Each structure stands twice: as structure tokens, then as C-alpha cells.
Amino acid sequence: MKKLRELSHQIFGDGYSKWIFLLPSLILLAFFALPLVALMYRSIAPDFLVNALSRQAFQALKLSLITSSITTLVAVILGTPLAYLLARWKFKHKAWLELILDLPIVLPPSVAGLALLIAFGRRGMFGSLLSELGIGIPFTTAAVIMAQVFVAAPLFVRSARIGFSHVDKQLEESAYVEGATQWQLFYEVMIPIAIRALASGAILTWTRALGEFGATILFAGNLEGVTQTMPIAIYIGFERNLGVAMALSVVLILVSVILLTITKQLDKEEE
Amino acid sequence: MKRLLSLTLVLSIFLTACGASATPTSAPATQAPTRTLTVFAAASLTDAFTEVGAAFDAANPGVTTTFNFAGSQALRTQIEEGAPVDVFASASGKEMETLVTGTFVVPDAVQVFLTNKLVIILPADNPAALEKLEDLSNPGVKIVFAAEEVPVGNYARQALDLMNASFGTDFKDKVLANVVSNEDNVKQVLAKVQLGEADAGIVYTSDVIAAPDLKTIEIPADLNVIARYPIAPLTKSENADLAAKFIEYVLSAEGQAILAKWGFAPAK
Secondary structure: OHHHHHHHHHHHOHHHOOHHHHHHHHHHHHHHHHHHHHHHHHHOOOOHHHHHOOHHHHHHHHHHHHHHHHHHHHHHHHHHHHHHHHHHOOOOOHHHHHHHHHHHHHOOHHHHHHHHHHHHOOOOOOHHHHHHOOOOOOOOHHHHHHHHHHHHHHHHHHHHHHHHHOOOHHHHHHHHHOOOOHHHHHHHHHHHHHHHHHHHHHHHHHHHHHOOOHHHHHHOOOOOOOOOOHHHHHHHHHHHOHHHHHHHHHHHHHHHHHHHHHHHHHHHHHO | OHHHHHHHHHHHHHHHHHHHHHHHHHOOOOOOOOEEEEEEEEHHHHHHHHHHHHHHHHHOOOEEEEEEEEOHHHHHHHHHOOOOOOEEEOOOHHHHHHHHHOOOEOHHHOEEEEEEEEEEEEOOOOOOOOOOHHHHHOOOOOEEEEOOOOHHHHHHHHHHHHHHHHHOOOHHHHHHHOEEEEEOOHHHHHHHHHOOOOOEEEEEHHHHHOOOOOEEEEOOHHHOOEEEEEEEEEOOOOOHHHHHHHHHHHHOHHHHHHHHHOOOEOOO
């Protein structure tokens, strides 16, 4: 045992010890980077622009941008009050509420899609009521947005909540002393302080919504221009025209890189 | 230079450690060697081939047949991208021909092993009150098809072309305008109609065997499309003997009886 320690000391000691950290890190980083590099490399072909600008690609990009933007808007409008409530209020069974919010983040999207179908499908628990009113959700753009909100909105709530809970308690109290109403406190004190957390949460939600696939294909199906978002066009295109699928993938990677860079910048300013 | 040396050193230690730990686990292989046969088969074959595989394994001790069921077009792409496969059973000749051209399968070994035809399926309570073939073009009917690149989706569109002659030249366009989703394989079409989310779908007659609760509308022979399913061993198969044996079994009276039970018609 002692000998082993000596041996390991000889190998990893002094100038070598850093490799204990460097080597595994390099392996993992290479594993993340190589597939993306390979995809970019192989998509560079004369017909890249033709594929990236094809009608199907354009339709899918347009639908993806519209639906993910609406999803982000819904997440902000409904999620901000919820995050505020979770950060500032104390009440019974709060832990259960938090569990409901965390579940969509960890659940496989296919489970989310199936659950949405069972709830809001034409024969679903609530869907059957809606269909009596003449409202059908599956196979519509609304279904795409619902699937995205289900999997992506919790990310915004989570980030916004952390933002709100970092606001100094004393600041809140002094605002009350000054005679501020709940709304004034929220709008004039909390929002300005938490704005970066809100923004980075919104971008996270947007990125996640842009990449949503599993719940969408189960709940909304696949129809060009109506429910065929970019990830679905990539999946379907993979079987018909690899070029279109790769071009779309590269576009998605670029969009994601841009959005993540903005989030990074926001986080940096926060510090 | 020193860095490079240390890297090599650490790497070699890492590799020897892996090698050393790997040897004892692979040593006690005293039992009869088990072999795995990998079969990629069209989604429509899911139930039938699962049973064929179980019967084949029972007749060949030590052999385990594993399946990957998906749309034939998806399987063809996976094979082209290097998936390790022994046998490919496709729902259309088109996907097989592509693989023959790419020398993924041996051209002479391709055999048609069954035929199938199309049928219209409706949920049991028939929410759109469809009575006959022509009703598919009624406005507002929610139809689910397989995508055009999926064999059954392609056959369905061919059948619509034939129906144009009987029901008017805009029949196909009207029906396609009613399509609310283009699914990735035939079983997805079946599921969406079974769940009642769609008013109608076009699948194979064999698919209805496993879903007896569905209503159907028959497509007359002159408007129907016959799907011929080819099967072949892969050029790069490492179990060529087993692959040949499996195909032989599928074509045998025993294999064909199982397929017939699941609603498929013989090749001839």
C-alpha cells in the first residue's frame, strides 16, 4: 500500500499532477465538441445554401421562431407572478408546488407529449370538453406552443425565482415604510433588481422551446407550415434528404450559440 | 516535450489499467456461446416478426434475434450510416433498391417474402361519420397519413392517384388538404386513430389484426396498391449463416403461417 502511494506520488507528483484533472476534462470536452465539428464540416457543401434556404427549411425556421417566441412570452407573463410568489411568500405544501415545476424539466419530453395528449387530446380529460365547444388542440400550432410551454416555461420560473429571492429583505421593508403598495414594490423595486435573472431565464426558455422535439411530435404531429418545427424537420429530413437536415441543424446550432452568448453576457453583468 | 511525455505516461497507465480489469471478466466463458442476430424490419412487421423471432430462437438454441422496428426509410438511413445489421426487411422495394445500389445488400439475395394492401381505418365511434371511400374528401375530416417518404405514406398517395380516376381529378388534393399530420411510421398512424385524435388514416390490412377495435373501410382491388416486402441479408453481416437461416425460416411454411396469422398475404 505504501509502495503504491509512493509510486502514484512519483507519477502524479510535481509537474504531472495537473494531468489528473486535464486528461478527463479533455476527453469530455472532445466528446462534446467532435460531433458538432463533424456536423458542421460535413454540412459545408455547395448545396448548403440551397438546403438552408429551401422552402421546407424556411417554413420550419419561421414556425420555430414564431412558436418559441410566443412560448417565451407566455412563460414571462404567467411565470413572473408565479416566480415572485414562490420567492416571497411562505405557505403550506410549497415543496409540492416546486416539485410540479421541476418535473417537466427532468421528465423525458415523450412523457410530456403523451401526458398532454391524454389531457388535451380529443378524447382527453379536458380535451373532450373543449372538442364539444368545437376546439381541437392536437395537430395545431397551438399544440406546438403548449408542448413548448410545458417543457420550457419551468426554466424561466426557476431563474426568475432565484432573481427575486436575491433582493435584499431590508430594501423591501424600507419600501413598505415609504408607503409602497404591493404592485409598486413589485414593479418599481423587484423587477429592476431581478431584470437580468428574468432576461436570462427568458432566453433559456426560448432556447429550450426552439429545440423541443419529443413532446411536439407526439402531441402536435408533423405537418409542414403548421406543426413541423425545425427539430421535427431535421428528424423527418434525416430520412429523406440528409442535406436539408444538416443545414437546418447548423442553423439551429448557430442560433443557440447566439442566444447562449447573450445569456453569458447577462450573467457577467450581474456579477 | 516534457508535457507530451507525461501525457503518454498517464495514457498508457490508464490503458493498461483498463486492459487488466477487462481480462478477468471475459475469461469465464464456459457456457455455450450465444449469438445475436440483428434484424431491421418495417414497423408494420412489429407483431408478426416478434413472433417469428421467438419461434426462430426456439428452433435455434443459443441464438437471440433482436429487432429494430421503424419506418423502412428510417432503417435504410441507419444502415447507410453504418448500423450493424444482419437482415433488412423492408415495406417497399424502393428502400431495398437504394441499399443494393449502395452495395449494402447483395443484389441476388433480395427476395419478396410477403404482400400487403391498404385499408382505411376509423375510430370505433366514427366521429366524422364516414361511410365510404369518397367521404375522405369531405371538408373538415381530420386525416392522419404516414409521411410521403414512409412506404405506407407513399402507397397511400399512389392509391389516391388511382381514386382520382373514379372520384374526380381533385379528389387527391381534397384528401391531402384534410391531412393534419404526416407521421413517421405506420404504427404512429394507427395510434393516432386508435386514440381518436384523427377521424381516419390509411394503414395496411395487416395492421388492423392487432387493432380489432377499429372500424375499417375497404379499398377495392382496382383502387388499392399492393405492397411487396423484400428481405435480404446485409453485405457486411458478421452472421451471414444465421442471416440466411432466418430468411429461409421466414420463407418456410412455418414462417409464412405466422405471417398469415398477422394478416399478411404470401409473396406469390
